[in-house]
Amino acid sequence: xxxxxxxxxxxxxxxxxxxxxxxxxxxxxxxxxxxxxxxxxxxxxxxxxxxxxxxxxxxxxxxxxxxxxxxxxxxxxxxxxxxxxxxxxxxxxxxxxxxxxxxxxxxxxxxxxxxxxxxxxxxxxxxxxxxxxxxxxxxxxxxxxxxx
Amino acid sequence: xxxxxxxxxxxxxxxxxxxxxxxxxxxxxxxxxxxxxxxxxxxxxxxxxxxxxxxxxxxxxxxxxxxxxxxxxxxxxxxxxxxxxxxxxxxxxxxxxxxxxxxxxxxxxxxxxxxxxxxxxxxxxxxxxxxxxxxxxxxxxxxxxxxx
DNA sequence: CCGCATCCCTATAGATACTG
DNA sequence: CAGTATCTATAGGGATGCGG
Numbered sequence: 001x002x003x004x005x006x007x008x009x010x011x012x013x014x015x016x017x018x019x020x021x022x023x024x025x026x027x028x029x030x031x032x033x034x035x036x037x038x039x040x041x042x043x044x045x046x047x048x049x050x051x052x053x054x055x056x057x058x059x060x061x062x063x064x065x066x067x068x069x070x071x072x073x074x075x076x077x078x079x080x081x082x083x084x085x086x087x088x089x090x091x092x093x094x095x096x097x098x099x100x101x102x103x104x105x106x107x108x109x110x111x112x113x114x115x116x117x118x119x120x121x122x123x124x125x126x127x128x129x130x131x132x133x134x135x136x137x138x139x140x141x142x143x144x145x146x147x148x
Numbered sequence: 149x150x151x152x153x154x155x156x157x158x159x160x161x162x163x164x165x166x167x168x169x170x171x172x173x174x175x176x177x178x179x180x181x182x183x184x185x186x187x188x189x190x191x192x193x194x195x196x197x198x199x200x201x202x203x204x205x206x207x208x209x210x211x212x213x214x215x216x217x218x219x220x221x222x223x224x225x226x227x228x229x230x231x232x233x234x235x236x237x238x239x240x241x242x243x244x245x246x247x248x249x250x251x252x253x254x255x256x257x258x259x260x261x262x263x264x265x266x267x268x269x270x271x272x273x274x275x276x277x278x279x280x281x282x283x284x285x286x287x288x289x290x291x292x293x294x295x296x
Numbered sequence: 297c298c299g300c301a302t303c304c305c306t307a308t309a310g311a312t313a314c315t316g
Numbered sequence: 317c318a319g320t321a322t323c324t325a326t327a328g329g330g331a332t333g334c335g336g
Contacts, residue, residue: 012198015253016181016246022257026172026309033164043318050160054310059319069256082317090256097248098164104245105163108217108238109170127275174327191299202329207300230298 019097022068027053027061029098032070032087036095036137041084042076070094087141095134170216171242175201175209177249180218180235180242184285185266189232190224218242235289243282 011017023029034040034049047058062085065071070091076082103123105111122129159165171177182188182197195206210233213219218239224230251271253259270277 010257011200013259014181014198014250015257015259016250017178017199017253018257018259019249019253020174020177024172024174024177026168029168029172030165033162047318050162051165052159054312055319056312056321057310060309079317093255094252097245097252100245100248101167102162102164104241105165105167107241109158109163109166111161111163111166200329203300204302204330205328208328210300227298231300 022070023094025061027051027057028065029094029101031058031061031065032091032094033098035071035085035087035091035141036098036133039140041086042082043085046085065091087137089138089142092134092137092141095137096130099130099133167245170218173209175199175205176213177242177246179206179209179213180239181246183219183233183235183239183289184243184246184281187288189234190230191233192230194233213239235285237286237290240282240285240289243285244278247278247281 008021010021023032030049030051030053031046034046038045038049040046043058043062046062047053047055053061062071062073066073066085069088072086072088074084074086076084099122106120106123125132158169171180178197178199178201179194182194186193188194191206191210194210195201195203201209210219210221214221214233217236220234220236222232222234224232247270250266254268254271273280
């Protein structure tokens with residue numbers, strides 16, 4: 001069983017450290033990336049990321065992220081089987097951090113042309129573009145459920 | 149022995165994923181934080197972080213970060229014993245990402261007043277303040293060695 | 297002392313196979 | 317399809333050793 005305790009005692013009270021206690025692992029930010037940029041919302045879609053996350057890890061991370069308040073999990077009204085994972089406002093607010101990591105990655109790590117283009121646009125667009133993207137994410141993920 | 153391979157095959161070509169391959173572990177960003185915000189530069193100082201990193205882990209991460217090009221290691225001219233770790237331009241360019249994580253942490257995780265103040269200043273200051281801080285870091289870390 | 301390197305041992309991450 | 321069970325690999329804590 002071994003339930004994942006979301007609050008396993010913070011390492012320190014530094015905000016950066018606290019943030020890393022939540023998303024400072026190998027996969028969480030990539031899951032959020034797929035929800036933000038790839039428009040994914042189902043377990044199966046998230047399982048098919050390029051990086052190849054394992055099913056148990058994905059399940060555990062999704063649970064953690066829901067418990068931490070970054071995601072919501074609701075039943076798909078059409079297909080009873082599927083669950084829909086959506087970002088909360090708290091999750092959407094990680095967009096700037098993730099975007100900055102992308103900008104850095106594009107600048108210093110060898111990368112394909114296409115992914116470079118997106119990151120370049122982000123860097124040039126700056127805060128304006130981020131605002132636009134956050135507004136879009138809010139519509140998609142928070143849309144019909146208003147608060148929370 | 150088991151030398152730390154810096155290039156253990158990227159998980160994907162996504163810039164975000166590539167960035168996380170370098171600094172997406174539990175400690176690297178905290179080490180960079182201490183170099184950026186706490187003005188630390190010696191092994192000893194880094195060992196004394198609030199989060200309590202182990203000596204072997206710190207040594208390994210420092211080596212990794214030097215090999216990855218985020219840090220330089222030079223001998224302290226005064227004390228022959230001590231080594232000095234400095235940020236490279238590549239390391240300094242992670243400031244925005246780290247700052248964004250701090251802003252998020254302050255906003256969504258319970259935090260002390262003092263650490264909140266710094267993060268609040270960062271959020272209000274925005275890109276302007278980041279520019280100032282980066283310039284300062286460049287003077288401190290790249291100062292006398294110009295290029296890299 | 298300082299900066300690590302090495303061992304040992306535990307905890308957690310993660311791959312694979314399987315189940316409702 | 318969405319997870320769970322099982323097993324293995326790796327990360328990491330703590331103590332200690334060791335050259336400079």
